[in-house]
Amino acid sequence: MPLLSVQDLRVEFATADEPVVAVDDVSFSVGEGEFVGVVGESGCGKSTMLFALARLLSPPAEITGGSVEFRGQNLVTMTEKQLNVLRWRDFSVVMQSAMNALNPVASIGAQFADAIAAHAKYTKAQTAERSVEVLKLVGIDPVHLKSYPHQLSGGMRQRAMIAMALLFTPDLVIMDEPTSALDVVAQRALMVQIRQLQAQLGFAVIFVTHDMSLVSHFSDQLLVMYAGQVVEAGPTRTVFDDPQHPYSRGLLDAFPSIRGPRVPLVGIPGSPPDLARPPAGCRFQPRCPVAEAECDTSRPALFPVGPAHSRCLLNAPKPSAEEVHHG
Amino acid sequence: MRSVLRNRKALSGLVLFLIFVVLAAVPRLFTSITDPNKLAFAPAQPPSGDHLLGTTALGQDIWAQLVYGTRQSLVIALVAGFFATVLSVLVGVSAAYLGGLADEILSMITNIFLIIPTFPLIIILATYAGKGTLTVVLIVLVITGWSYGANQLRAQALSLRNRDFLESARVRGERRSYIILAEMLPTMTSLIVANFLGAALYSVLTAAGLQFLGLGDPNSISWGTMLYWSQNQQALQSGMPLWSIAPGLCVALLGISFALLNYAFDEISNPALRPVRRRRAAA
Amino acid sequence: MRYVLRRLGFFVLTLWAALTVNFFIPRFMPGSPLQALQIRTKNRLSPEALEQMLTSFGFKPRENLGGQYLDYLGNMFTGHWGVSIGTNLGEPITTIVAHALPWTLGLVGTATVLAFIAGTAIGVVAGWRRGGALDSVLPSVFVVTSALPYFWVGLLLILVFSVWTGGLLPSDFNYDSNLQPAFSGEFIGSVLHHAILPGLTIVVTAVGGWVLTMRNNMITTLAEDYIRMGRAKGLSNRKIMYQYAARNAFLPNLSGFAMSLGFVISGAILVEYVFNYPGLGYLLYNAVQNTDYPLMQVLFMLFTVAVLVSVLLCDFATAWLDPRARAKG
Numbered sequence: 001m002p003l004l005s006v007q008d009l010r011v012e013f014a015t016a017d018e019p020v021v022a023v024d025d026v027s028f029s030v031g032e033g034e035f036v037g038v039v040g041e042s043g044c045g046k047s048t049m050l051f052a053l054a055r056l057l058s059p060p061a062e063i064t065g066g067s068v069e070f071r072g073q074n075l076v077t078m079t080e081k082q083l084n085v086l087r088w089r090d091f092s093v094v095m096q097s098a099m100n101a102l103n104p105v106a107s108i109g110a111q112f113a114d115a116i117a118a119h120a121k122y123t124k125a126q127t128a129e130r131s132v133e134v135l136k137l138v139g140i141d142p143v144h145l146k147s148y149p150h151q152l153s154g155g156m157r158q159r160a161m162i163a164m165a166l167l168f169t170p171d172l173v174i175m176d177e178p179t180s181a182l183d184v185v186a187q188r189a190l191m192v193q194i195r196q197l198q199a200q201l202g203f204a205v206i207f208v209t210h211d212m213s214l215v216s217h218f219s220d221q222l223l224v225m226y227a228g229q230v231v232e233a234g235p236t237r238t239v240f241d242d243p244q245h246p247y248s249r250g251l252l253d254a255f256p257s258i259r260g261p262r263v264p265l266v267g268i269p270g271s272p273p274d275l276a277r278p279p280a281g282c283r284f285q286p287r288c289p290v291a292e293a294e295c296d297t298s299r300p301a302l303f304p305v306g307p308a309h310s311r312c313l314l315n316a317p318k319p320s321a322e323e324v325h326h327g
Numbered sequence: 328m329r330s331v332l333r334n335r336k337a338l339s340g341l342v343l344f345l346i347f348v349v350l351a352a353v354p355r356l357f358t359s360i361t362d363p364n365k366l367a368f369a370p371a372q373p374p375s376g377d378h379l380l381g382t383t384a385l386g387q388d389i390w391a392q393l394v395y396g397t398r399q400s401l402v403i404a405l406v407a408g409f410f411a412t413v414l415s416v417l418v419g420v421s422a423a424y425l426g427g428l429a430d431e432i433l434s435m436i437t438n439i440f441l442i443i444p445t446f447p448l449i450i451i452l453a454t455y456a457g458k459g460t461l462t463v464v465l466i467v468l469v470i471t472g473w474s475y476g477a478n479q480l481r482a483q484a485l486s487l488r489n490r491d492f493l494e495s496a497r498v499r500g501e502r503r504s505y506i507i508l509a510e511m512l513p514t515m516t517s518l519i520v521a522n523f524l525g526a527a528l529y530s531v532l533t534a535a536g537l538q539f540l541g542l543g544d545p546n547s548i549s550w551g552t553m554l555y556w557s558q559n560q561q562a563l564q565s566g567m568p569l570w571s572i573a574p575g576l577c578v579a580l581l582g583i584s585f586a587l588l589n590y591a592f593d594e595i596s597n598p599a600l601r602p603v604r605r606r607r608a609a610a
Numbered sequence: 611m612r613y614v615l616r617r618l619g620f621f622v623l624t625l626w627a628a629l630t631v632n633f634f635i636p637r638f639m640p641g642s643p644l645q646a647l648q649i650r651t652k653n654r655l656s657p658e659a660l661e662q663m664l665t666s667f668g669f670k671p672r673e674n675l676g677g678q679y680l681d682y683l684g685n686m687f688t689g690h691w692g693v694s695i696g697t698n699l700g701e702p703i704t705t706i707v708a709h710a711l712p713w714t715l716g717l718v719g720t721a722t723v724l725a726f727i728a729g730t731a732i733g734v735v736a737g738w739r740r741g742g743a744l745d746s747v748l749p750s751v752f753v754v755t756s757a758l759p760y761f762w763v764g765l766l767l768i769l770v771f772s773v774w775t776g777g778l779l780p781s782d783f784n785y786d787s788n789l790q791p792a793f794s795g796e797f798i799g800s801v802l803h804h805a806i807l808p809g810l811t812i813v814v815t816a817v818g819g820w821v822l823t824m825r826n827n828m829i830t831t832l833a834e835d836y837i838r839m840g841r842a843k844g845l846s847n848r849k850i851m852y853q854y855a856a857r858n859a860f861l862p863n864l865s866g867f868a869m870s871l872g873f874v875i876s877g878a879i880l881v882e883y884v885f886n887y888p889g890l891g892y893l894l895y896n897a898v899q900n901t902d903y904p905l906m907q908v909l910f911m912l913f914t915v916a917v918l919v920s921v922l923l924c925d926f927a928t929a930w931l932d933p934r935a936r937a938k939g
Contacts, residue, residue: 095838444916535761539761540898
C-alpha cells in the first residue's frame with residue numbers, strides 16, 4: 001500500500017458568487033521514501049493542494065471532495081483530535097521561511113519544545129537532547145537554540161525548519177516552496193541536504209515549487225499542475241526527457257540547458273485562466289501551440305502514456321493502430 | 328463608491344452625517360424660531376408640542392438651539408479636519424519623500440507634537456488668547472490635531488517610495504512634485520480620507536469639550552455652549568436633563584458618524600477585517 | 611542597550627521642547643498675561659512675593675531672556691514651582707499638586723489601565739473567533755462607544771445612576787465630605803463608592819478603541835505563516851492564540867497605547883470636571899477659571915511628563931517583549 005494516496009481531491013473557495021474550484025479532482029500517490037515534486041506557476045493550486053493534504057486550509061477555502069489516505073486512514077474525514085495524533089509524528093510540514101513561518105518572538109529552542117510538548121511527554125533534558133540532535137543533522141550549531149528567527153540567515157532558517165520537521169522522524173515531510181527565498185547556491189545545497197537526510201532517515205517528501213529544473217534533479221516522481229489540475233505526472237526522467245503535455249514542454253523549453261546547443265528561448269504566451277470562469281474544454285487550450293478544434297469543447301482526462309500520464313487530447317488512446325504500436 | 332454603499336457601517340455613518348448637513352443647511356425647515364439665543368419663552372419647560380425638547384433655564388427653545396447649533400459643529404469638524412489633514416499630508420509625505428536629515432527633523436517635530444498632551448495645551452492656549460472665538464478654536468485644533476495622521480502617512484509613503492510604479496516615473500525623468508502629486512497621493516487616498524475622518528472626529532469632540540469648559544464663545548450658538556450653560560445651571564440636578572443630554576447626544580452622533588465611516592473605510596481597504604458571513608449553498 | 615538610550619534621548623528632547631513651549635507661550639500671546647498678573651495683584655503682594663510667584667514663568671524682569679529661560683528650566687526641575695494666584699492665593703503649588711496627584715493617579719490611572727487590559731483581552735478573543743453574530747455586531751458596538759465624548763457619558767451616568775436613583779451612586783467629589791481621610795474601612799469604602807461613576811465613565815469610553823485595534827491586529831497576525839505552522843505542528847488552539855498570535859499582535863497595540871495617552875488625559879480632565887473630582891484635571895480647570903497662570907503652567911508640565919514617562923515605560927516593555935526591537939537598537 002502506498003504511504004499516501006490522494007484520490008479526486010477537490011478544494012473550493014467560497015466567494016460572494018459561485019465557489020471557485022482551486023484544486024480540481026487531483027489524484028496521485030506517494031510511496032515510502034519517495035521524493036515527489038509538484039511544479040506549476042503561481043496560482044495553479046499547488047500550494048492550496050498541499051495545505052489541503054495536511055488539513056491546514058482555513059475559510060473560505062475548504063475540501064469539498066475526494067480522499068487523502070495516509071496509510072489507509074482518510075485524513076479528510078478525521079476530526080482535529082484524530083489528526084493531532086498523526087501530526088508531526090507521522091507527517092510534518094516545512095514552509096517558505098521568507099514569509100516568516102517561524103514565530104518572531106519565540107526562540108528556536110522554544111518552538112522546537114512546543115512541537116515536542118504537543119505530542120510527547122519528554123522531560124526537559126530529553127527535549128533539549130532531541131533538539132540538539134536534529135540541529136546537528138542539518139548542520140546548525142546547537143547554540144542557536146537560544147537564537148531568535150531574525151538572528152539567523154535565510155538558509156539557516158530554512159534548515160532549522162527542516163530540523164523541526166524531523167523532530168519525530170516522520171514518514172512524510174510536506175514542503176511548500178522551501179527554496180524560493182534562497183539564492184541559487186543555497187538552493188542546491190538545501191536540496192542535496194534533503195536528499196541526504198532522506199537516505200539517512202527514510203522519509204518521503206512532497207516538494208512544491210515553481211522551479212521545475214531544480215526539482216527535477218532530485219525528485220523520483222514529477223507532477224505538473226496547471227489551473228488546478230494535474231496535467232502531467234510520472235517518473236521524473238520520463239517527464240523531463242519526453243514531456244507529453246504541451247504545457248510541460250513549454251516549461252522545459254523555457255529553461256536553457258547549460259551544456260546543450262544555443263537555442264532561442266521560448267516562453268508560453270498568455271496567462272492562466274480565471275478559475276472563477278474556467279474554459280469549457282481543455283484549460284490550456286487558449287495558450288496551446290498545438291491545439292485542435294475539439295480542444296475547445298471536450299475536457300481531456302488524465303490519459304496514460306507509457307509509465308506517465310498526460311491530460312492532453314493528443315494523448316487520448318486511439319483505437320488499434322496505437323495499441324499495437326505501444327503494446 | 329459602490330463598496331461604500333454596500334457596507335452597513337458606512338451607510339449608517341453617511342446617513343447620520345447627511346442628516347446633520349441638512350439640519351445645518353436649512354434650519355428653517357425644522358424650526359420656526361429664527362434666533363435661538365433670544366430669551367423668548369418661559370424658562371424650564373418640559374417637552375411639549377410648542378417646544379419639542381422643552382426650554383432652557385433662561386427661556387430658550389432647546390430644539391431650536393440644537394438645530395442652529397449644528398452649523399458650527401459641522402463647520403468645526405470639516406474645516407479643522409480638512410486643514411489638519413492637509414498639514415498631515417504635507418509633513419508626512421515630505422518627510423518620507425525627502426528622507427535623510429529633513430526626514431529626521433520632520434519626524435522629530437511630529438513626535439513632539441504627538442506626545443505633548445493636547446488638551447491641556449489647548450486649554451492654556453485658548454485661555455491666553457482670551458475667550459476663544461471660533462477662529463482661535465479652529466487654529467488650536469489644527470495645531471494639535473495634525474501629528475497623528477502625519478506619522479501614519481509617512482509610514483505609508485515610505486513603503487510606497489520604492490515601489491515600481493514610482494521608479495518608472497523617476498526613470499522617465501518626471502519632476503519630484505509631479506511624482507508626489509500625481510503618482511503617490513492618489514494611491515494614498517484611502518489613508519488620507521481615513522485621516523480626515525479621524526481629524527474631524529477629534530475636532531468635534533475636542534471643540535465640544537473646550538466649549539463645555541467655558542473656553543469657547545459663550546454667546547455663540549453651538550452644542551458646546553449649550554452644554555456649558557446647562558452645566559452652569561445644574562441642568563441634570565434641577566430637572567432639565569434634556570438641556571444637557573440632547574446637545575451631548577448630537578456631539579456623540581456626529582462623532583459616531585465619522586467613526587463609522589472611518590471604520591468602514593478600514594474594512595473596505597482590508598477585506599480581512601470584514602465580518603465573516605458564511606454563504607449557505609443554494610439548495 | 612542602544613534602544614534604551616535612544617528612547618531616553620527622545621524623552622529628554624521632548625521634555626525640553628514641551629518646557630520651552632510652556633515658557634514662550636505667555637510671552638507671545640496677545641494680551642500680555644504678565645501685565646494682567648501684575649495689575650491684578652499689585653495691591654496685594656509685595657514685589658518679592660510677586661517675584662516668587664512668577665518663578666514658574668522664569669520671570670525676572672531684570673534678567674535677559676536667556677537667563678530667565680535657564681532659571682525657569684532649573685526651577686521646574688528642582689520643584690521651585692512658586693505659588694498659586696488662584697483661590698488659595700499664595701499657597702505653594704507643590705502642596706496643591708501633592709494633594710491632587712494621588713486622586714488622579716488612582717482614578718484615572720487605574721481606570722485607564724483597566725480599560726487597556728480589558729480592551730486587549732476582548733480584542734484577542736474577538737479577533738480569534740471569526741464568524742457568527744458576535745463578529746458582525748461587536749465591532750459596530752465598540753466603534754460607537756469609542757466615539758462618545760467623555761463628558762457626555764459622564765453626564766448620562768450621573769443622570770441614570772445618581773439623579774434618577776436619588777443619589778445611590780455619588781456624582782460629586784472623591785469621598786463623603788463629612789469624613790476625615792484615614793486608613794479606615796469607612797473612608798476607603800467611601801472613596802471607592804465615589805470612584806465608581808467616574809471610573810466607569812473612563813472605562814466605557816476608552817475600552818472600545820483598544821478592542822478594535824487589538825482585534826484588527828489579531829486578524830492581521832492570524833494571516834501570517836507562522837500561525838499556520840503552529841496549526842501544522844498540532845499545537846492547541848489556546849497556545850496558538852496566546853503565544854503565537856496575541857503576543858505578536860499586542861506589540862503595535864502597546865505603542866498605540868503610549869501615543870494615545872495624550873487623548874486619555876484630555877478625557878480625564880473632562881471627567882474630573884463633570885464629577886467635581888479633585889484631581890489634577892479639576893485643578894487645571896479651576897486654574898483656568900481663575901487665570902492662575904503659575905499653576906496652569908506647572909500642571910501642563912506635569913501632564914507632559916506623565917505622558918512621556920508612560921511612553922518610556924511602554925518602550926521598555928516593547929523591548930522586553932520583542933526580541934527584534936532589542937536587536938534593532
